Amino acid sequence: MTETTYPAGTAPVKAEYLLYVEPRPTPDDDVAEGSTKRGDDYRRPDDGSDQRRGGASRNKLTKEEKKAQRGANKGRKFGKVRDDLELCWRIASGSICEFGEECRFTHDIPSYLAAKPKDIQFPSTIDILDSSPFIKSSTGESNETQENGMPVDQSTICPVFAETGECRHGLKCRFLGGHVQKDGSGNLVLIVDEEKKARSAVSAKEVNFVTPDVLRLLRSRKVCHEHFYKHDLNEFQYPSPLADAYLKELQLANNEGGNGSNLHIHSGSGEAGVATVNESMEPMDVLPSMNTSELVSRRIGGDTSLQNDTPDVPVRFSEKKRLNWVGKTYLAPLTTVGNLPFRRLCVDYGADITCGEMGLATSFLAGSKEEWSLVRRHPSESIFGVQLAGSKPATMVPAAEVIAKECAGNVDFVDINCGCPIDLVFRTGSGSALLDAAAKLGKIITGMNRALGDIPVTVKLRTGVKDGRNTAHKLMPRLGSEFGVGCITLHGRTRQQRYTKLADWDYIKHCVEAVRAREADEDLPSVPIFGGGDCYSSHDYWSDVEQSGCDGVMIARGALIKPWIFTEVKERREWDISSRERLDHVKKYAEYGLSHFGTDTAGVNTTRRYLCEALSFQYRYVPIGLLEHLPARLNDRAPAFRGRNDLETLLASDDSRDWVKISEMFLGPAPESWTFTPKHKSNAYDSQG
Template identity: 60%
Template sequence: MLPPGTAQVKAEFLLPVNATSSAVPDDDAAEGSSSHVHGHTPSDGQQDTRSSGPARGKLTKAQKKAQTGVNKGRRFGKVRDELDLCYQVAAGGMCDFGDQCRNNHDVAAYLAAKPPDLAFPAPEDINNMLIPAAWGAGGDPASGSNTTCPVFAELGECRFASPRRVEGCMILIPAGTDSDSDVATSRGTSTQLTYPFPIATAYQKEVEAADASKNTKPRPNVPVSSGGGPVVISEPDQDQDMDVPVAQPSVDEIVEKRTGDTVPPVDAPDVPMRFLEKKRLDWAGKTYLAPLTTVGNLPFRRLCVSYGADITCGEMGLANSFLAGSKEEWSLVRRHPSEKIFGVQIAGSKVPSVVSAAEVLAKECGNTIDFVDLNCGCPIDLVFKTGSGSALLDNVNRLGKIVLGMSRALGEIPVTVKLRTGVKDGKNTAHKLMPRLAPEFNASAMTLHGRTRQQRYTKLADWEYIKQCVDAVRARETDEDLPRIPIFGGGDCFSSQDYWACVEQSGVDGVMVARGALIKPWIFTEIKEHREWDISARERLEGIRKYAEFGLTHFGTDTAGVNSTRRYLCEALSFQYRYVPIGLLEHLPGRINDRAPAFRGRDELETLLASGDSRDWVRISEMFLGPAPEAWSFTPKHKSNAYESQG
């Protein structure tokens, strides 16, 4: 008899239970040095024999603790070509550094010295592919002379400066940034934000004038906490600043630092657009892929779109980083043409910076984004302690000012808000806040994750409370004859049955899918077709092939781009290995929080795809990206997946 919380795998697929079980992954990773390249051993679904068993005895409490948790401060070594071609020359331009540039400017020399392009397998070849254990050095499917540039194959052109041709055509771009050859953004990664912010500046003056007027009124004494904690103000409209460890510059200071001088507004801001004039969001019946930190990049979003995702949203970006012109932050706004409805998510705690960031997004990307989402749900300490994310749930007045200012700065682009049920367990507040978001603060849609910030993922999402919040919003819309806005719920959706049951029971317009998509990206196909898909190992491998191909198109096909693709593919596999094929389960559907016992798949490939050993994830990446370089390493998020934790 398996213990509660264990996936009910059929007896014929179970493997003997070791004396010590592996640590349970922490799902908070869905919200944030060791080499595993060499010394591969074929996976049989069991732990390394060095980690457990009677011969080694039971682990001490300290040893168990050392194997749990996450690997903090992960570092991913960058591997580049021996002759690293200058990015500006590769793009067909002139190098700003001239002879002082540390990179190569000789295109012909680079093409002669670079490694051969990948012979990427076609979809029809997937069924004939061998798993890595079966091929030796030089015999892998990723080697060969039948080479092609994936960007050229998809678009018929690439950024390479020489005449267009397939063989030897390269997309060259530094690792960690994005190629603008496959996206629909208007200006790329802008770093020259030299214009003023007339809308944000005017709005901030209005806010300051309103606050000054409010402060002239007599105010009751505010009790100070005797325990040294934050002061609690009972007035619901009080703008209580949280303790922020790092001082944030004002909008004028940001502009002055960037340009060397304060740039006064040239034109007065336009007349603010009325809420009813904004674009209406019709999301009923559509599937929504949640914004996901690290793993929710453009290649992963493309993969989910190929499986049926209708609405996608970029990874969370920080308002101050957008204003500073960070190329990493601006890469998050890149949209692929296949994304039907695309939004950008930002986070921040200060009204001027968030509203200014929204104004920049409207000016730079107004034609390529369909909505901007304000993150009021991120639970991680790094964000919460700055007053951003879920911290805004306890500061309704500031939250209202931010959303109202964003709505004005974005013009006709709608503002959406992502929330949690509250900050502390047992103190849900969303039912009071959500009815105010549209009529008072001009939000055009909202999503509610059915857990508090404190709860994280320790309990099931509270869909009964989500229903209570939806009912509160709909009641106010009816009473005041307000337009109906989309409301999406979130939490524990792992199957078509889960999805449609949540929609029917809670009254939401849909479910924002996060962890379910990370573990099984094909969940959107299941939702659209109202079925549970017993996807085969070869079909799953085809999805991995797509991800690798999308990654090369996005990050580039030079050495840096290939290994960026490899890193993010391994990150994706660190979630996908947790999928238990439904053909192996006693009862359907599978549940997201159930942990699988040691099991074998229906074939060797299915067993490999279920391996929690990060070395096996690298092996899978080698099926499409070729052998990993000796200097390259992948450190998994969780210690339980690392080689060292099993030794």
């Protein structure tokens, strides 16, 4: 038997499943993140032939071909798809609209229901087939209507009602038949399952909702925190006394020609854990004229006179919550795809620690509704954090204080992004730019520690900014011992390197040893350290932990491609997951998306958009049962292959139209006005939409 020869970096698919050996183009994650670099500039001829260009340009893309075929689809727009006739949401939920006839939405329920698309049929697991049409109900919709023309089919199931006992979208729900019944007059009445509603209030209700009043207060700020030092501290409408006091100290230290070095938090016990107020600081309206040590003494001594006229007293470092994360699995904060429904899915598969998508401190302070939606947490997320990006104490510290107030008790840590390589972020001094600004980073961490009370501050960073100039081994020992960081995560690549080379786990080990040596010298408790980079299997995970001495591995792209990696890690096995099991988790993602984004027309198609975003990564998974040998490697490019059945082949398709087709199995046909533009150009098709 002749052994198949594969080009370097190709996933070794068994010969019986191969369509051709040479790997198909892989989306360039660097370019899609905004990099100016390019990855592999070679490709297989589009016509499937073996023709090569001669000489040095053999099989190499021309400049025009590179521009046309590689990179990201920039400026993607995903407009909301709404009902042709929009029903007032108050009327839809059975309430009374205070605007009456002046409401800009219709109150005519029969007309709305007559114009509304038919109910979507949400299939059960037993309806999923291994071959086309994959779902027994081929259209994905019910064809039944009530006698008055209302498109309601009471055989359908509303996944939100099934989980929570009620559906907040009422008559606007696209699965309406699952929670309505007729009254004596033949009118539709919404059903509420009070028992299930009571149970789900704890187990299924999301938290960290920020009220419109808070957003209005944040938007009413008269000046920008970026120009904080130039304006009166009391001009802000949203009160942030701890941030104000800390920034005042920095301002005074700068005015006196100092560098604020006396503000660092140390990890020792007692009063060394509290940074004291500069004695020359003028009294502020929000603080009595005493230093922080006196405030601590009076608070500990039970002086209740401080409860109403002072901010919460900054805690000692020793009073911070200690993060005991050894042995826990950690899902990285992921832009776009790492939303709440995806995190829920990863939790189901065994993720212990989750973190929201990166949010900009300036946008939080500007009262951005979209930014504040990133802090939403599901009760199933047992350890949940918020990630902040910013370049100045004047924005990061106030943002941390607002998060601590508005999400009290529902945020376990706040992570500082010191690793984002995107040009747009880097040029503002945020993300990985902070790696070369240790003094400023120290001030940010110190201020955030004060503003967050007992909530720990964690830091995610890269090995350095430029290739060949790793600096993390110098910075990391300071993060815990000088600045009071509760956990450190190190991605084993530089900012410049992006994803073009393998992560350097030998250097991660060097950094871990540097931190542990400093902790031993100063008799400090150990800070959890997580490594990151190229983890794609249980074998990778445990090998990386053993090799580096890390407490765990933060998983990013590996989880995007195969969310079940957390099960593999927990059970220390490689899971040859079946296509039906994979489609079942697609169904579960759709359920979670509808619960989060809504079951009305807009919510269904927002769920569809993010499901397609998730599939734009998951199609890259090569089933391990198709491989010649294990373990699979993250950066191996897949050749064109067929699956063990039609469903497995469909799930491996790199055609974005097939991702939309998969979404239609659970969310009904996509509206004619709806299109999906993939993040990567390599998956876009001109014939689409």
